[in-house]
Amino acid sequence: MFKLAQIEIAADYGNTSPEITRSAAAFASMFSTIQGGKLIDFSDADRATSEIINGIAQNGLSAWLDDVRRYHERTFQHCLLVTGVAVGFALDIGFASLDVGRLGLAATLHDIGKAHIPLSILDKPGCLDPGEDEIMRRHPVIGYELLKDNSDISAEILDAVRHHHEYLDGSGYPDALKAPEISDLVRLLTISDIFAALIESRPYRPVMSRKDAYELLCGMDGKLERSLVKAFRNVALAA
Numbered sequence: 581m582f583k584l585a586q587i588e589i590a591a592d593y594g595n596t597s598p599e600i601t602r603s604a605a606a607f608a609s610m611f612s613t614i615q616g617g618k619l620i621d622f623s624d625a626d627r628a629t630s631e632i633i634n635g636i637a638q639n640g641l642s643a644w645l646d647d648v649r650r651y652h653e654r655t656f657q658h659c660l661l662v663t664g665v666a667v668g669f670a671l672d673i674g675f676a677s678l679d680v681g682r683l684g685l686a687a688t689l690h691d692i693g694k695a696h697i698p699l700s701i702l703d704k705p706g707c708l709d710p711g712e713d714e715i716m717r718r719h720p721v722i723g724y725e726l727l728k729d730n731s732d733i734s735a736e737i738l739d740a741v742r743h744h745h746e747y748l749d750g751s752g753y754p755d756a757l758k759a760p761e762i763s764d765l766v767r768l769l770t771i772s773d774i775f776a777a778l779i780e781s782r783p784y785r786p787v788m789s790r791k792d793a794y795e796l797l798c799g800m801d802g803k804l805e806r807s808l809v810k811a812f813r814n815v816a817l818a819a
Contacts, residue, residue, distance in 0.1 A: 597647050599635030600660065603628040607656045607688075614695040614726055622732035629684040632663045641668035642818060649781050661776035662769075663687040669772055669815045686740035686769050689733070693723030693741070706784045720745055721754050736765055744769050747803035767805045771797065771812055774804075790816050 606628035610620045636644050644664045648657055666687035670680040694702060697719055701712045708716060724742035727733045743766045746752035748759040778793035788796075794816035797809050 597635060597639070597644075599631045599638075600644075600647055603631040603635075603660060603663075604656050606631070607659050610692065611695045614692065619730050620692070620727070622730065625685060625688050629663065629667075629681060629688045632660070632688075633667050633680060633684055636664060636667050636671065640818075641665070641815065644668075645779065649779075649787070658776060658780055659688070659691055661780055662690065662773050665776045665815065666769060666772035669768060669812060672815050672818075673811060682736070683765060683768055686737050686744075686765055687772060689723070689727065689737060689741055690744045690769060690773065691719060691723065692726060693719035693721070695726070696722050717745075717753055736763065739763055740766050740769050744773055746770070747800075748805065749802050751803065767808055771804055771808055774800075775812070775816060 606624045609624045610628075613620050613624070632644070641664060645661065648660045648664065663684055667680060667684045670683045675683070697716060701708065701716055704712065720742050724738055727741060728738055740763070743752075743755065743757060743762065746755065746757040746762055746766065747770075748762060748767075750756050750758040775793050775797060778788045778796060779790055781787055794813065797804060797812065797816070800809075
């Protein structure tokens with residue numbers, strides 16, 4: 581489990597943007613609430629999402645990604661990156677503000693199940709062994725179980741939390757869904773999640789360039805929605 585003493589909030593970094601500071605604090609609040617055995621306060625998730633939307637709308641996705649990787653340690657870096665990428669994707673496509681918020685909220689909550697994954701696995705400075713990987717793969721179901729009784733969380737957000745690691749060809753997890761069973765929201769989130777993971781700072785490999793990360797996405801034809809990957813190009817490669 582996470583220990584509260586090990587959760588560093590972005591506020592510890594003097595030069596970080598206020599949006600990152602506040603959204604990271606909201607993530608910390610959600611994770612600590614879950615560790616305390618309580619339902620998350622939906623306002624924390626909503627606040628984190630709103631801060632990220634505001635930050636990207638004002639300064640652009642590239643500035644957001646750079647600031648997150650520069651000033652925030654790994655505990656919440658992935659959450660901040662995925663939500664930022666998803667919001668940037670929705671804005672670039674021209675989604676209405678309500679739909680930007682829906683995708684952003686799904687991204688904010690998608691990895692909430694990692695609150696119950698041991699920190700030794702989450703922060704391991706190397707690749708996971710098969711046993712550790714099996715534990716890590718439980719996080720979508722854990723997240724779904726943690727959120728399903730919260731009346732503030734919609735069915736489509738629950739679906740996104742549980743299924744963001746599913747692929748169109750049925751090779752994903754936890755339910756091996758195939759294309760007809762995977763919602764558009766999940767398809768958008770999965771692309772954002774994979775891209776963010778590739779460009780994230782990891783102790784065991786250098787940061788992948790956005791160009792190389794996008795080329796890898798293009799090579800996942802059959803697993804990801806081709807038209808959405810094509811639409812994601814501007815987001816991935818924009819300066």
